[in-house]
Amino acid sequence: MTAIQDTAFARLDAEGRLLNSVLKAPTKKAGRFGFRGDIALKFQAKLADEARPPEISSDQVIAVAEAGSPHISFLTGFLLSFEYVKLLAEVLGDALSPSGVYILFCDNIDISKKYTMDYAGTTFVILPIDEATVYNELLELLYLEKGDLKKLDTAGKTDAIADKAASFKASFPKITYEEGLALMGPVRNLYENRPV
Template sequence: MTSITETPFASLEAEGRLINAVFKGATEKPGRFGYRGGIALKFQQSYADEKRPPELACEQVIAVADAGAETIPFLTANFLSFEHLQSFADVLKGKLSPTGKYFAFCNNIDLLAKYHVEIDGIPFYVLPLDESTVYNEVLELLRLDKTDLKKLTIGGKTDAVADAALAFDDSFDAISFAQGLERMGPVKNRYEHRPV
């Protein structure tokens, strides 16, 4: 059974960055560890023993890593703003690979846009996310049938998504991170008009 301590997730766990986990454990594939939840990118200052939510985080993360590997080969997540991708790349520096498959669903890019962006040699597929979830969007992108996955465990679903993602090779418009910053829209607050 693969343990988190054998994977690149270990230091993120030690730093308290793996938050709101819905799955954190061995998948159905031998030697593979899966994670679904959030990743804290910037912490608030805390006083004494109080635990504050992170100032900045990416949510709806789906990721896998193999025991003994130094890098995470697949990860997808939701970012409120495209610009947070830089903070993400900084926090995961050394844990991402130039040959990995990383999908960033951003709330403030054009709904018809699909970009390929490199940050420090690490490639990201950047896509819009409005009302849907990362899981639903990534299933559609990877042409996976939701009904086929229903019978699987959460670890099995994570494997299916990761395996399809690792084989993904569509090409998107290549832009620089600076061009992405110029094109992004304002950050949408999803809770702005909801009753308290």
């Protein structure tokens, strides 16, 4: 049974960054640990012992790491702003691998554009999100049929996605982080137009 302490998730877990998990457990594949939830990128200042939600997070994360490996081999998630890619790379740090697959859905990227970006010694695939969930967008990107995954539990679905993502090769235009900052749109307020 793979323990989180034996994977690249150990430090993130110890720092209290793995939040709202629907999966934080070994998957069906021997030696693999899966995480589905949110990763806190920047914490709010704490007053006394109150628990506050993170100021900035990557939401709807799906990620896997193998026991004994210092790297997260696959990670996808939602970022409210492209600008937060830098923060994500800093938080993940040496858990990123040049051979890993990292697909980020950014809310303020033009809906018709897709990019790859080399940053912090690895390559990120930068995609817009079309009002759907990361899970749905990912299935479409990887040509996975929702019906085929229906009978699987969360760990099984995570394995199927990670296995398919391992062979994913992006041929999108390359941009630098600075070019991405210049291209990105305004950051949306997630709470506007919501009833109080």
